[in-house]
Amino acid sequence: METKDQKKHRKKNSGPKAAKKKKRHLQDLQLGDKEDAWKRNPKAFAVQSAVRMKLTKIRGPVRIVSGKKRRLTIIECGCDINMMIDLAKAADLVLMLIDASFGFEMETFEFLNICQVHGFPKIMGVLTHLNSFKHNKKLKKPKKRLKHRFWTEVYPVGKLFSLSGMVHGEYQNQEMHNLGRLITVMKFRPLTWQTSHPYILADRMEDLTNPEDIRTNIKCDRQVSLYGYVRGAHLKNKSQIHMPGRGGAHP
Template sequence: MVVSGKKHRLAIIECGCDINMMVDLAKAADLVLMLIDASFGFEMEMFKFLNICQVHGFPKIMGVLTHLDSFKHNKKRKKIKKRLKHSFWTEVYPGTKLFYLSGIVHGEYQNQEMHNLGHFITVMKFRPLTWQTSHPYILADRMEDLTNPEDIRTNMKCDRQVSLYGYLRGAHLKNKNQIHVAGRGGAHP
């Protein structure tokens, strides 16, 4: 999960296992929440994403350890938590925050644990990342197709005119510059 936003603007984007999506999100993320299944441990995609983040300036990273309820004995649970915390600190940096979600009750995580996680995120301070401050990028939360419906009806592959709404971050976006649309490939005027 990638969190990007300033003050009251917050966008939460779930990152799949697609390497291109990882690169695009590592460039724009202010905070990365790495969900780690305690019953399974670290997955290879986590290590890939951490390497990608290092290349793009390393946004804040926070771990969230889940499925702790799958361990019935406290001794085993403590041992797993300690081992995963040590491994997480080795991969990111010592002292990286790691939250523990004890388990799901009636289909939901416990309110106090979610409140603590939300509070920690809201008071967190972010440092400016070099890549983000030197490159303009848009986080679009809405798109409208302005193309004439008759043109679409007659030719489904006609050129479309769209309007994006969202947030411009980083440097200024210059008029007539080519842009890269994540997931669409190539640069577009």
């Protein structure tokens, strides 16, 4: 049987499909390297591995959703007296890290005294560096001594959580899971000091100053917008507020 010659495929040079192809080709020529390649094919630059995507350095507060009606904001407190005072006013729960190999430090007692003045929020001790003890028998006496010392300074039968040690620079997953579960189910009592003193917990700041003013005079007056939460009592309109390190100011 004789076969008929099949016609070769011809590209369309006119029509709506051809116009779209020409437009797409021109856009591809105008696009650059990596950023524009992401615009052409965003799926190729999506997350491939959750392990490689992990954050190595965390800056600022970390907010965690622990339930339908509860969000937890974790703020790290350094060995600074001003930071201790600010966080003692706003904290509902204090996780006090205690080095079991060294014991209580002077900064620990200073922070406890600051907390007593500002309503004394709930405090839970967390023992760390327990892997420095080679045998469990040697660990029992220091834990018992630190527990009774913690109860004396804070309040009797206070929570004292233990972290056995770090593996490859990280705490064990099961221990962190238990600690998170304990924080999630914990109930916080309202503090008289916090409910009677209005204060703002700001976790984000934006500089709204005109860039031209900053260019001409780097020490010009700045216009700053703060975002956060008003806690305690209500703030009065046009009332003076105190900013730590800056003194009195108008909102």
